[in-house]
Amino acid sequence: MAVKLVFPRDNPPLSIISAAKIAGVPITIDPCLPSGPVPTLHFGSGDFIHGVNTVLRYIARTTSVSSFYGEDAIQAARVDEWLEYAPLILSGSEFEAACSFLDGYLASQTFLVGHGLTVADTVVWSNLRGAGQRWESLRRSRKYQNLVRWFNSMAVDYALEEVTSASAYVGKRAIGKSPAPCLKEKMPGLENTSGHEIDLPGAKVGEVCVRFAPEPSGYLHIGHAKAALLNQYFADRYKGRLLVRFDDTNPSKESSEFVENVLKDIETLGVKYDVVTYTSDYFPKLMEMAECLIKQGKAYVDDTPKDNMNTERRDGVESKCRNNTVEENLLLWSEMVNGTKRGTQCCVRGKFDMQDPNKSLRDPVYYRCNPDPHHRVGSKYKVYPTYDFACPFVDALQGVTHALRSSEYHDRNAQYYRILQDMGLRRVEIFEFSRLNMVYTVLSKHTLRWFVQNKKVEDWTDARFPTVQGILRRGLKIEALIQFILEQGASKNLNLMEWDKLWTINKKIIDPVCGRHTAVLKDKSVPLTLTNGPEVPFIRILPRHKKFEGAGYKAITFANRIWLEYADASAISVGEEVTLMDWGNAIIKEIKTDDGTITQLVGELHPDGSVKMTKLKLTWLSDTEDLVSLSLVDFDYLIINKKLELGEKFLENLNPFTRREALALGDPNMRNIKRGEVIQLERKGYYRCDVPFVGSSKPIMLFAIPDGRLKSTSIVSGA
Incomplete structure (x- = not known):
């Protein structure tokens, strides 16, 4: 063959x-x-x-x-x-x-x-x-x-x-x-568009220009990351240009903070762009175009109340303002531009077909009044274009050849092309890809903003958030995120993705290189006294990762009194031989209890014991004054339903238990762990350091990192 x-x-x-x-x-x-x-x-x-x-x-x-x-x-x-x-x-x-x-x-x-x-x-x-x-x-x-x-x-x-x-x-x-x-080979899932199976319709090497156009109304989330990386992919593939353009047309929701953090996230993703622009750079030209369309009878000013307008569009009923004269429309447009009381009651609409079965073509809104100051241009304008009006206009003027949009906008593609046609501008090809949907996750910035404003999370970087900064703070490596997204490719198939796959990729990246440490839960620990243990504690230098020298070394103290996890102590029987990891075997001689609760174990070291013969391999910490305090933080999803159905309200699906903290004691070497460093706590899992050691009065804060083995990201559920 x-x-x-x-x-x-x-x-x-x-x-x-x-x-x-x-x-x-x-x-x-x-x-x-x-x-x-x-x-x-x-x-x-x-x-x-x-x-x-x-x-x-x-x-x-x-x-x-x-x-x-x-x-x-x-x-x-x-x-x-x-x-x-x-x-x-x-x-x-x-x-x-x-x-x-x-x-x-x-x-x-x-x-x-x-x-x-x-x-x-x-x-x-x-x-x-x-x-x-x-x-x-x-x-x-x-x-x-x-x-x-x-x-x-x-x-x-x-x-x-x-x-x-x-x-x-x-x-x-x-x-x-x-x-x-x-060009027969594409990103996984990329659908064929012609006999030659090229990726982008009509694309020519060296002539392609794509744009990533986020709205600065929040931080980038995992869905935006997919759009940014796909734009980069096609720009690289065709040796073309990638523009970053902030769609800053709604001053009520946007801010310089969001602009700065979106740029930060783009850099984190490794996306290389040619230039950063803003839709607000084109406000004067957009206003000229709106007025031009009014004069040509392709747009009109409507003062129909918003709710009534929505009903009319749904039912295909023409507005009473649709047949205004050009002079009447220009007069009302002037009221809008000046932000008068009368003007604030109006909007500009395109004049299409109110009977069109595609409801996006039923006279869409082009301009609205908004008195709020803009984060870049202040109070210079009182009217702002809608995304649907501004996007095709600026795409055409900036030389964009292919506009990548998620398939959720499919019904509005015809509107995009019709607006370009009415404006007399060149055609920009739309290329669709599926929106990235994750289980138990909301990606609407409006909804995410609610969580921030109502103090359900710390801020946009909260480790429970699907924002780029949030999931990185949880312990995800950017390499894992990029690999996961690019594996989805540019398919138009709508899929509900499991977080487990992403965390499994992440584990393969962190496990070979992250240092190992030991911790025991503070309120669930039991002392073990070794009667033949060292009278004077001694120290050994051991590797932080037995298979990766690059992880460095740690100093482990050996003493005659050590701490065990209560769960381990509960599993031990008198006379049983156990293995103390990185030390050797010990035989448990006595188990002391108080009202059924284990309070102390007594045993002796058995240097000649075989590690292969013991059932229990236990982590432990010497009882010394230099142990550090830890706060182990675990998280769960913000909503309890795997997927919110159409019309289902997220407020009715809030998870009441999304964060749990447990105090623990850790080995003294953890004083040197830096913010952002990923470690493994032996027999507990992977953690990212969110707050490093700053003094004995404040614990080191470690965020649990899912490893992809469980269908839930956390053990918090139902706590």
């Missing part, structure tokens, strides 16, 4: 090409895509699979090379771990730390998994090779001799250097070719 690998011409997937070569899987390579899309394997049958790891697993399963996917299920699982972790740990700021870890790992290993070459070796090798100068500098320094030995062995024994060098040359040679005939 003919198999062809299609990939970005400036980014050859070295791991796939090298794995296919070694595995003897015949693949024709076609580097015809522009930058951005994922590599895809096309079969003669018409089927295809895409994604680096998906293709690698296919190659590993279909080759005749013995043990290329491991020799058993456990080894196959370890290969999968390397496929997931290698691109993460060998990119970004932790590159050298990852090399250090690999060097130690390969000290006694010839191959990464088992006793033979697997696809894991080709993936790690290719990621090192792809790191370019960063790897070459370390390679020449001879700092990591075990890793260099393994790398050189792969290069020579399996001719990987020859394969990847040729691949890189093919990729470079193809740069500059027109991508139009080869």
Whole structure:
């Protein structure tokens, strides 16, 4: 069966090409895509699979090379771990730390998994090779001799250097070719738009201009992040321009604070734009256009009360003002511009067709009066354009070629085009994608503003909020957010997404590198006295992460009196042997109680005991004065329904239990944890430091990070 690998011409997937070569899987390579899309394997049958790891697993399963996917299920699982972790740990700021870890790992290993070459070796090798100068500098320094030995062995024994060098040359040679005939691979879920399956209708490389146009009435949330990243994706793909334009047409809801934080969030997302503009820059031109349409009889001024107007639009009833003369309309328009009492009773409407089955075409509103000062232009204007009027006008004037909009606006697309037509402006193509909807989550800024104003949350950065700053404060890594959003692609299919998938991606990023610490709940702890324990406490230096040297080290105190969790103490029987993690075994000799409550355990260390023979492996803390106070904070969703149905009020679905705090004691090393740092508390889970150590009188505040294993983000529900 003919198999062809299609990939970005400036980014050859070295791991796939090298794995296919070694595995003897015949693949024709076609580097015809522009930058951005994922590599895809096309079969003669018409089927295809895409994604680096998906293709690698296919190659590993279909080759005749013995043990290329491991020799058993456990080894196959370890290969999968390397496929997931290698691109993460060998990119970004932790590159050298990852090399250090690999060097130690390969000290006694010839191959990464088992006793033979697997696809894991080709993936790690290719990621090192792809790191370019960063790897070459370390390679020449001879700092990591075990890793260099393994790398050189792969290069020579399996001719990987020859394969990847040729691949890189093919990729470079193809740069500059027109991508139009080869744009068959898209972001996952992107729907075909023509026989050539290009992404954007009528798009030409170097001529595309897209815009991300948030309203500065709140902070960016996860839905906005999808829109921003998709705009960036298409701008990069077509080597075009990306504009950031603030749709600041409603001074009652907007502020400079929101502008500043939206820009901050855009930077956090890594979105690179060409220029920042504002719809308010075009207010004079928009007013001229509104007056021009009135003079042409394509718009009129209406003083119908808002509720009556909504009823008339629903029922297809023409307004009594629809047949005003141009002079009457201009007079009322002047009243609006001056913000008189009469003017505030009016609005400007487009004159379309009140019988149109598409209700968005039933004379939409173009302009309204608003006396509130604007965050940029102050009180200069008394009238402001609606989004529906301003958006197509400014899109056309700014040279936007493709306006990306979520499919919730589908019924208003015809209105967008009709307004452009009436204005006599060029056509701007609309490209739809599905809105990102998350379970148990509201994304309406109006609703989010209610939570802030009514003190149901701290502010827009609250860890329970779906804002970019909120979910990052909860402990999500920006890399996980970007990966999650781009995996959704530009599909028009409406999906209700689970948070668990996002948190699972996040766990794969934080687990390999975050430091480990120990904590016991303050009001649920029991002392264990070790009768043969050290009379004078001593300290050992241990790694914060046993598999990642880059996490650093911690000093652990060993004493004859230690703290255990009450739940652990309750599970122990007299005479039972348990394992104290990072220390050894102990035998429990006595359990003291008071009215059924365990108050103390007495035991003795058993240095010769086997860790493999014990059922309980316990975390513990020495009872010393330098333990730090912790506040462990857990969160739950703000609403109790997975999805709010149409017309269902969020106020009737508020979750009364969304935050819980528990006081705990932590090991003294946690004094050095910085704000924003992610750690793992042994046997408790992952946490992000929200308030670091500032003194013994105030606890370190740690926010629990979901790990994707539970269908709820928290154990708070029902508390």
